[in-house]
Amino acid sequence: MTRTLTPLLLLFALPLLAATGGPDQYGYIWKDSNEPDGPTFNWIDITSNGIPVTGLADDNVVGPFVMTTNMPFYWYSQKKIWIGSNGYIAFNSVNIASPFPTIPLAGGANDYIAALTSDLNFAGAGNPAQCFVYDNVDTTIISYINVPFWSSLAPSYTGSNTFQIILNKADSTITIQYLQQTGLTQNNDLLVGIESITGDIGLQHSADIYPAADYAVRFYAPVTPLLDITDAAVDWLTQTGSRGLTLKRNGPAFTMTMHVMNTGNQDVDDVLAVGAVLNASNLVVATDQTTIAHLGPGADTLITFPTSYVPPSAGVYRFRGTISNIPNELVTSNNQREQEIQVYDTTAAVLSVDWAGAADDGIGIGWSGGNGGVGVYLEAPFYPCQVAATTVRITSNLGPSNFTMKVFDDDGMDGAPGTLLDSIMVQAVDGAAGDHTYALANPFLWTDGGLYVQWYMQGENVNIAQDIAPPFSLHTYEVLDGVWAEYRDRETSDWHLGLQVTQLPVYDAGCVAFFGVTPGLDVTQPLNVRTWVKNFGNQVISNFPVNYRFNNDPVVTENFNTTLQPGDSSLYTFNQQLLPLNTVSGDLCTWSDQPNDSDAQNDTTCVNIDLIAGLEELASGGPQLGPNPAADRLTITGYGARQGSLTLVDLSGRQVGEWTLASGDRSVIDLHDTPEGTYLYQLIAGPSVVTGKLIVAR
Secondary structure (H helix, E strand, C coil), rough: EEEEEEECCCCCCCCCCCCCEEECCCCCCCEEEECCCCCCCCCCCCCCEEEEECCCCCCCCEEEEEEEEEEEEEEEEEEEEEEEEEEEEEEECCCCCCCCCCCCCCCCCCCCCEHHHCCCCCCCCCCCCEEEEEECCEEEEEEEEEEEECCCCCCCCCCCCCEEEEEEECCCCCEEEEEEEEEECCHHHHEEEEEEEECEEEEEEEEECCCCCEEEEEECCCCCCCCCCCCEEEECCCCCCCCCCCEEEHHHCCCEEEEEEECCCEEEEEEEEEEEEECCCEEEEEEEEEEEEECCCCCEEEEEEEEEEEECCEEEEEEEEECCCCCCCCCCCCCCEEEEEECCCCCCEEEEEECCCCCCCCEEEEEEEHCEEEEEEEEEECCCCCEEEEEEEEEEECCCCCCEEEEECCCCCCCCCCCCCEEEEEEECCCCCCCEEEEEEEEEEEEEEEEECCCECCCCCCCEECCCCCCCCCCCCECCCCCCCCCCCCCEEEEEEEEEEECCCCCCCCEEEEECCCCCCCCCCCCCCCEEEECCCCCCCCCEEEEEEECCCCCEEEECCCCCCCCCCEEEECCECCCCCEEEEEEEEEECCCCCCCCCHEEEEEEEEEEEECCCCCCCCEEEEECCCCCCEEEEEECCCCCCEEECCCCCCEEEHHHHHCCCEEEEEECCCCHHHHHHHEEEEECEEEEEEEEEEC
């Protein structure tokens, strides 16, 4: 399918007519079946013994397919192939779509074989297109059967093409055979040729020329290469593919890891490898380096630098891996690779999760016919979080056209988009140019894995914004007729497309302290119980029970009606007072009963106090007791000739002693057998009852 840009750029190649061609810089040549010593057209039917290739649609690639043995290609060999719907195979997951590049061309798509690379289409109702792959020790064959060109008119395809690619692993030849060709493609945009891993070495057979039926062309590897290839490359960073990473501010440390490979046919020695983390201001905030002593042709090494980095603030970072000190290196464009790192402040209540910089605006993009879209793969900033909305930036909507916003789980095959989790139709009136946040129809909890977000056109002339400022996530996709494929320009752009997530709703209240009540307090009068209630959660709370209880007395429960914002506290005074009906020491506790409370550990606070019942002030001339603190003896005076007694209890309420007062006005109490400690006493003298606290200390 043809995409539309703002503005639209079209590339045209010049036709090349010949029966033989080459050599390229490495030494490859080609000959066709019109040459006396060229290949003979001999179609090989693999429809009965080959494996059907499923998943091909419009502008996508499937794979990898692992060959039994390696296929020699230029100065290296490959064992995995990816099959493109647009008539090519590649030795990496590259998506090539119209307008097609000339060969050779460094940058973009590299390391592929263009058989009939054109705007082909496997999608559309009734489309007869098929693809098969056959593999054994010596040969791998990929056949495209009755594959039409894409068309903007219903049923979205036209013409028919049947051709095959034959990889001969014994003699390193590549043969392309054309059994049938009818119809025309958009802008006559076709390409036939081979291109190496470096991109700037390759051999083009033809461009913008339709092949004849019963025609074959064969590419021959040189017996003696024309080039000694000295070349090493930063193969990937952190993980295969160097895709964007999501990290937490002040979270686990980021470890700098890079994979370096000798992609040439000559030894390389003493290669300097440098890893660096750069912040949003492009300043190096962490770096390390090492020397790779030796790498033979095809050899590789994994470097894990000792230096790690903990991002102190949110924002876009990048990890850069660089190699140098390689004399006479043929290609230097692969000596550096960058990886995007998105760092999030996971304490924020609301986060926008995407790969695009807020101010990084490129040209808008849409799809001809209005039946296309784009997608992005996102990693969670933390688990669990609540997915509340999708976000998108629209550059223009001149249709005006509706579009859909969808969210998929990554539970498809090999982590592909699987279960549809949410979908909303956005009306054109709500999809004008600008930034938009669209609430999900059904918000859900994100607990593991990643998610895919899709923007899909429901009509023409609506365009989504691109971020064209590096670094890039490599997590972008194009979606045509419901089939996902890695975006053809993912190395140079990101989508302004993402999710809005919020903290998981946390309901958590607790009683954290008493007001005016301290440990050891003597309570002799009715006490107003006052407690500080705090909202530990992230949701507004109100209208829940609070309680208090002294020792094993009945629980007092009342309703807390004050509205508390997250993090706030409020002082609550119970209507029912605590009455000192008995003389006893114990714990006064208060706690909350917030519904769905997430942490029971912070609900309750307690303090040990003394309740003293029937206390009379010791007036002058009344009963007196001392000394206090006492050691071995306690003297009681001032009670006259009245009969009386002294009782001691410990702070648990257990009686430890009782003495009868002597007749007269003076009694001496022997405390030798009373252990050191704090006690509550009750002194009865006639009608007088005096209570208080006595300390025994020696």
